[in-house]
Amino acid sequence: MLSRLPFGTQKKLIIGLFVALPLLLLLTFSYYPALELIRLSFTNWDGMSPDKEWIGLQNYKEVFSNPEIFGVFKHNIAYFVVGIVQNIAAIYFAIVLNSRLKGRYFFRLLLFLPYILNGVAVAYLFGYVFDTTEGSLNYMLGKLGLGSETSWLGTGSFVNYTLASIGFWRFMGFNMVIYLAALQSIPSDLYEAASIDGANNWQKFRFITVPNIYKIIELNLFLTVTGALEVFDLPFVLTNGGPAGASQTFVMKILDTAFQFNNYGLASAMSVVLLAGVVLVLSLQRYFLNKGRD
Amino acid sequence: MTKENPVWAITKYVSLLVAAFIVLFPPYIIVANAFKTPDEYLDKPAMAMPSSFLNFSNFGEAFVQADMGRAFGNTLIILGTTLTLNVLLGSAFCYAVSRFQFKLQGPLVGLFLFATIIPQITTQVINYKTIQGLDLTNHLMGPVLLYVGADILQIYIYLQFIRNIPYDLDEAAMMEGASLFKIFYSIIFPLLGPATATIVILKTIAIYNDMYTPFLYLPGSDNVVVSTSLMRFFGVNSGDWQMVSAAILIIMIPTAIMYLLLQKYIFAGVTSGAVK
Numbered sequence: 001m002l003s004r005l006p007f008g009t010q011k012k013l014i015i016g017l018f019v020a021l022p023l024l025l026l027l028t029f030s031y032y033p034a035l036e037l038i039r040l041s042f043t044n045w046d047g048m049s050p051d052k053e054w055i056g057l058q059n060y061k062e063v064f065s066n067p068e069i070f071g072v073f074k075h076n077i078a079y080f081v082v083g084i085v086q087n088i089a090a091i092y093f094a095i096v097l098n099s100r101l102k103g104r105y106f107f108r109l110l111l112f113l114p115y116i117l118n119g120v121a122v123a124y125l126f127g128y129v130f131d132t133t134e135g136s137l138n139y140m141l142g143k144l145g146l147g148s149e150t151s152w153l154g155t156g157s158f159v160n161y162t163l164a165s166i167g168f169w170r171f172m173g174f175n176m177v178i179y180l181a182a183l184q185s186i187p188s189d190l191y192e193a194a195s196i197d198g199a200n201n202w203q204k205f206r207f208i209t210v211p212n213i214y215k216i217i218e219l220n221l222f223l224t225v226t227g228a229l230e231v232f233d234l235p236f237v238l239t240n241g242g243p244a245g246a247s248q249t250f251v252m253k254i255l256d257t258a259f260q261f262n263n264y265g266l267a268s269a270m271s272v273v274l275l276a277g278v279v280l281v282l283s284l285q286r287y288f289l290n291k292g293r294d
Numbered sequence: 295m296t297k298e299n300p301v302w303a304i305t306k307y308v309s310l311l312v313a314a315f316i317v318l319f320p321p322y323i324i325v326a327n328a329f330k331t332p333d334e335y336l337d338k339p340a341m342a343m344p345s346s347f348l349n350f351s352n353f354g355e356a357f358v359q360a361d362m363g364r365a366f367g368n369t370l371i372i373l374g375t376t377l378t379l380n381v382l383l384g385s386a387f388c389y390a391v392s393r394f395q396f397k398l399q400g401p402l403v404g405l406f407l408f409a410t411i412i413p414q415i416t417t418q419v420i421n422y423k424t425i426q427g428l429d430l431t432n433h434l435m436g437p438v439l440l441y442v443g444a445d446i447l448q449i450y451i452y453l454q455f456i457r458n459i460p461y462d463l464d465e466a467a468m469m470e471g472a473s474l475f476k477i478f479y480s481i482i483f484p485l486l487g488p489a490t491a492t493i494v495i496l497k498t499i500a501i502y503n504d505m506y507t508p509f510l511y512l513p514g515s516d517n518v519v520v521s522t523s524l525m526r527f528f529g530v531n532s533g534d535w536q537m538v539s540a541a542i543l544i545i546m547i548p549t550a551i552m553y554l555l556l557q558k559y560i561f562a563g564v565t566s567g568a569v570k
């Protein structure tokens with residue numbers, strides 16, 4: 001029946017039918033909330049009442065001047081620092097697994113395994129490792145004579161590094177697999193030609209490997225920075241922001257402000273700041289990437 | 295390339311062994327303790343093996359107490375519905391925008407690609423109100439709607455893939471009198487198989503492992519999913535590590551098995567999904 005319709009009509013039908021629903025979903029769940037966030041960030045809406053009073057830039061002033069809000073970003077720094085180390089380790093292991101090596105498929109399988117596991121399960125897994133009295137880390141350190149009383153998740157000065165190290169465990173293999181795919185796409189005759197010209201391993205790494213995976217390094221760094229800005233589930237599950245708010249992250253603060261304290265206006269302003277931060281990182285990355293190409 | 299520096303060869307293996315130890319150490323503790331009886335747990339150090347790997351009583355108790363039967367059922371419903379809708383809507387959309395020329399086609403595709411820079415976690419405050427307005431909080435279809443509507447990974451992957459299917463195929467089928475709908479479901483969609491596999495794998499991992507969507511949108515005990523069942527179980531049994539270990543293992547095993555069986559597709563999917 002359909003095949004009797006002229007192709008022009010069929011084409012219009014297809015475009016209308018196949019585009020309408022995805023477009024409606026995109027507008028409802030991506031563009032509408034982004035615009036609505038901006039609008040609400042200028043109000044003092046409590047999330048329920050019908051009136052939304054316009055209060056100008058007051059929420060933004062609050063975000064930037066209240067150290068309890070903007071200062072929380074300090075906690076995210078730990079995730080960024082560990083993320084950089086994680087990328088270096090990922091490149092190292094990608095190079096190792098890209099060389100001739102017995103058992104390389106086994107090691108790739110093993111190192112990637114943590115990425116596939118359920119995040120909440122991983123969080124409690126490490127809750128056990130880091131437990132002060134019954135944890136296996138303190139038990140091992142005790143056996144090695146290095147003291148065994150450290151409260152890894154209860155000490156404000158390094159709780160964020162403890163949490164970020166769990167992120168390292170979980171995502172290093174993911175970064176590594178991406179680097180590995182990039183390394184495998186470098187033609188091997190480049191290395192052979194360099195060997196003939198007498199280049200050593202470091203020179204090959206510096207002048208062949210790095211330029212060829214440069215784009216992928218940038219991609220991974222972008223994922224690291226945005227990941228560090230958006231940390232939520234590990235501290236939420238394991239410490240709930242404690243001790244005394246030392247491991248609270250910006251996203252946790254947003255959700256608290258909206259859902260616990262019913263301050264949707266302020267929560268929206270915080271979301272806009274985070275959104276702007278991510279867009280800024282992405283724009284900078286694209287800018288430098290395009291500059292590198294010219 | 296022929297001869298290798300022995301120092302480098304040793305460094306490689308030593309570093310891999312250290313990494314393997316770090317990866318396996320936390321799960322080892324869980325496996326060792328999940329099989330211990332309460333008495334054994336008190337008597338033996340945490341690192342010691344259980345006397346029997348056939349003591350499944352912790353697993354049975356954890357499974358019942360955490361309501362995991364219901365949790366796995368709900369997770370499966372969410373996964374099945376989300377994946378079906380994602381695959382259907384995503385492939386159909388990409389067929390329409392990549393096979394035909396029409397007005398506003400460029401801006402339309404641009405609108406979808408541009409949306410990837412909006413981090414989903416920032417828009418929760420508003421999306422929560424939207425889902426509430428649709429009366430879907432504490433309803434399994436709430437998260438489904440978010441997973442289908444707010445993520446555009448499938449569009450990215452299908453768009454890349456569909457461009458490599460030659461248009462000659464469409465033309466030949468049109469000559470034989472097939473309708474455009476028929477061309478879509480009997481030629482294009484089957485040829486998109488590898489892209490569909492990638493999407494199904496990436497989304498399954500993401501949804502199975504997601505915590506904040508079910509936590510925010512499914513607070514009721516009837517609508518427990520895998521992640522939230524573990525959180526609730528831990529809330530009641532915190533400190534009772536051999537029970538918690540058993541619950542953690544039950545939740546980790548399905549994805550670990552999937553990983554071992556589908557490793558080839560998972561590696562391919564992760565690489566193509568990340569380098570979009």
